[in-house]
Amino acid sequence: MKAANYVYVNLSNQSVKAFPIKPGVLKKYLGGKILAAKLLYELLPEGIDPLSEKSILVVNTGPMNNTGAPSSSRFNMTFKNVMTGGVASSNCGGQFGVMLKKAGVDGLIIAGKAASPCCLAIMDGEVIFQDASPLWGLDAEAVQEVYPKAFGKLVIGPAGENQVRYACAVSGERVAGRCGAGAVMGSKNLKALVAYGSKATEAENPEKFDAYIQKWVAFLKDHPMTGKALGLYGSAGLVSTANASGVLPTRNFNKGRWEKANAISGETLANTLLVRNSGCISCPIRCERRVKVKDKEVKGPEFETLGLFGPNIENSDLQLINDINYEADILGMDTISLAGTMAFAMELYEKGLADFGLRFGKTDNLIEVIRKIARREKPYDELADGSMRLSQKYGGSDYAIHAKGLELASYEPRKSVGMGLGYATANRGGCHLNGGYLALMESIGVMSTGQTNSEGKPELTVFLQNAMEAASAAGFCLFTLQTMVPAILFKLGPGHPVTGAAGKAMIASRPVLGNIWPLLPKALPVNSMFLLPHAKAVELATGIPMTTGQFLEIGERGYNMERLFNLREGLTREKDTLPKRLTDELQDPDDPKSRVDIETMLPIYYKVRGWDENGVPTEKTMKRLGLTDDLR
Structure with missing residues (x-):
């Protein structure tokens, strides 16, 4: 190499x-x-x-x-x-x-x-x-x-x-x-x-690499999620599922369901406004939605934009969401933080704390306000700093929906508590992907590990965070990880006994997942198309020996590396939390578990990671991952 x-x-x-x-x-x-x-x-x-x-x-x-x-x-x-x-x-x-x-x-x-x-x-x-x-x-x-x-x-x-x-x-x-x-x-x-440029990137073992890639592409095309669902509806297809399971943020994360959700769903988008689907270079999944804005074909909204500029501000106008998505893109703004901040501003008005002219359900001024935020026109320059800083000035920190200062993605975590733990521990803040995306196995996927049950969630969160870290570092789209859920479960459906048993098995595996990390890479000395095919692809492309265990260990090293940076910059244990709306208030009064029980899950999460009670990687963990010598 x-x-x-x-x-x-x-x-x-x-x-x-x-x-x-x-x-x-x-x-x-x-x-x-x-x-x-x-x-x-x-x-x-x-x-x-x-x-x-x-x-x-x-x-x-x-x-x-x-x-x-x-x-x-x-x-x-x-x-x-x-x-x-x-x-x-x-x-x-x-x-x-x-x-x-x-x-x-x-x-x-x-x-x-x-x-x-x-x-x-x-x-x-x-x-x-x-x-x-x-x-x-x-x-x-x-x-x-x-x-x-x-x-x-x-x-x-x-x-x-x-x-x-x-x-x-x-x-x-x-x-x-x-x-x-x-x-x-x-x-x-x-x-x-x-x-x-025109330089080619040569694989270390080109013949075996090409053969493996052909096999992997066929596997992706044959899987119900990457070969069918994402192609049909893109991530927008999650709107209906999220709404049914109570994880669709509504009215600044007050609720997880909205009676008008179908109006902005992936199915409605496909049936009414979709021009075609497309995708990135070398991607067989083709999840991109193409829509019309101002008689021009442009990229359509992802699930995050639909959820946060839809139910979370009580807007059922799908074309307007397309317009907002395009406007935010060309102005150059993250739609997740933008929408989250605007929803918080709407609630500040309802609580009598500040008035930026933003109201739940009021849509006629949204694009005008977005343009003023982008140009930091007063008073909207305050919204340009995000929810956390807005709450520091006006109050409302209990319902300023962010983690570490970064607004949460479009998954209401009180009905997906492992996703809540992921938000709280994600190194970059309120991110579903850096948080491990356990919602896929709790609330929006075919296999459920229980929505409000915290048992086993720290172990699963660590596993998925490390897997996503490694796949991202290699250069892959994280949608390629969705084949970890076996195709047979999609075919059987969420109500089938086998699918239910698979979810229970994932929770039952927590003793293994909780103790496997010090044993890597010896614990997983193999490669499998059904778990992390990325590892073998990296080996064939680079010549670096790479098993599933070694690949996951690289992900673990990366997660710890980011944690060390955060600790150095003052993001300590106290920052591994969520606003009280999500940790203290029940989403469902009849379900005493419908809150994110951080105080129970966090110590287990730290232990699984090999961190001390303050969330600091131990010397043993640092040595095992080779970080002690590297960072002297």
Whole structure:
């Protein structure tokens, strides 16, 4: 395996230098968000403001980018989290990651601040500084149209320029949505990154790799979730399921069901407004919805946008949600934090604490307000800072729905308590993916491990968090992990005794899942298409010996690496929690378990992770994962 070609760019003095990553480091940290977390820890001094000139931004790929492996076009942005002050990783599809790899660069480490708006062009390995002053003020769609279609593009809109804390970066119609990636670029006067090249990424074992990839693609196409459901409805198909199980956020997470949910469901979208479906480069799943906005075909909304700009603000206008989704994308804002903050502002009005002209069920001014937030027009500049900071000024912290400062995704956790634990412990804040996405096995999937039962949830959460960490670092879309739920269970259905028994078996496996981590990789010295096919693909592509156990251990190392960064920046045990609406108030008065019982689950979670009672990785865990020597 060769060293990875990283480049260190200082915008302040326009200097560029090689920053190769040795094979031994890649073997331990793989790439993507895990390697980037290590670089962030080592290169960024403690206590730096994420929007200061001293901050750094890592934009990098994983080893699977540009290999043709299924769903492997993802790239990563890592930086100090603008919302939480801890670690941030924001993942994105589209063309930029693949084209960066084709240009001969595996990753960029961007420091400093340009004197005026600039663009970094990576052309066949050469980094070129370009003036972007004429582009400043353009939206994300318009600025990308300036560059040739063949280029990979990563840009910001007005929200990033104005350092809206949850501004995103945009690549094509895909976004690196969460944690403020766009704000960091804006703070550096970095309007755009563009890349172009023609270099191939050669697999270490091309014949076996190609054969394996063909087998894996067939497996994905044959699975009911990745081969049918996601293609039919995309993530929008979760609206009906979430509503039925009580996890669809309604009225700022007051409830988990809405009587008008069908109006904004994936089925309704498919039957009324869908033009076609599409997808990312090398992806056989094709989950993207294509819809019409202003007579133009654009990317449609994901489940998060439908839920949070639908029931959570009591809006049943599906076309309006399409319009909002498009507007937020071109302005460059994360729809999850944007919608969550607006819902909180609506409740602040109801409680008599603040009035931003926002009301539940009132929709005629939503797009106008969104535009004003992006440009930080008063008084909406306060909404540009997110729910946590809004509550610090006006009150209402019990129902400001965030974790560590980052708004929660569209899963109401009182009917999916393991997802609640995941939100509370996620390194980047209220994220369903970094939180382990246990909702898939609790409330929105065919196999249920119990919605309000906390038993076994810490063990399952740790397993899924580590698996997702590794898959993301390799460069894969996390939808490829959904085949871990066997196809036969989808065919039998959620009411079948076998499906129910499978859920109970997952809970019963908690002694194994709770004690397996110190034994990795010896405990899982095999590879399986039915668990984590990603591991074998990485081995065949890179030449790094990789079993399922080794792959999971890399994920565990990454999760601990991010935790260490958070602890250094002051995100200690006290931050591993949720607002009282979710931990103290019952969603269902007849179900005493319909709250997120953090106080019961958190100590078990820490023990499974090999952390002490304060959530700090023990010396034994640090040594086992090889972190003690690396971080001296």
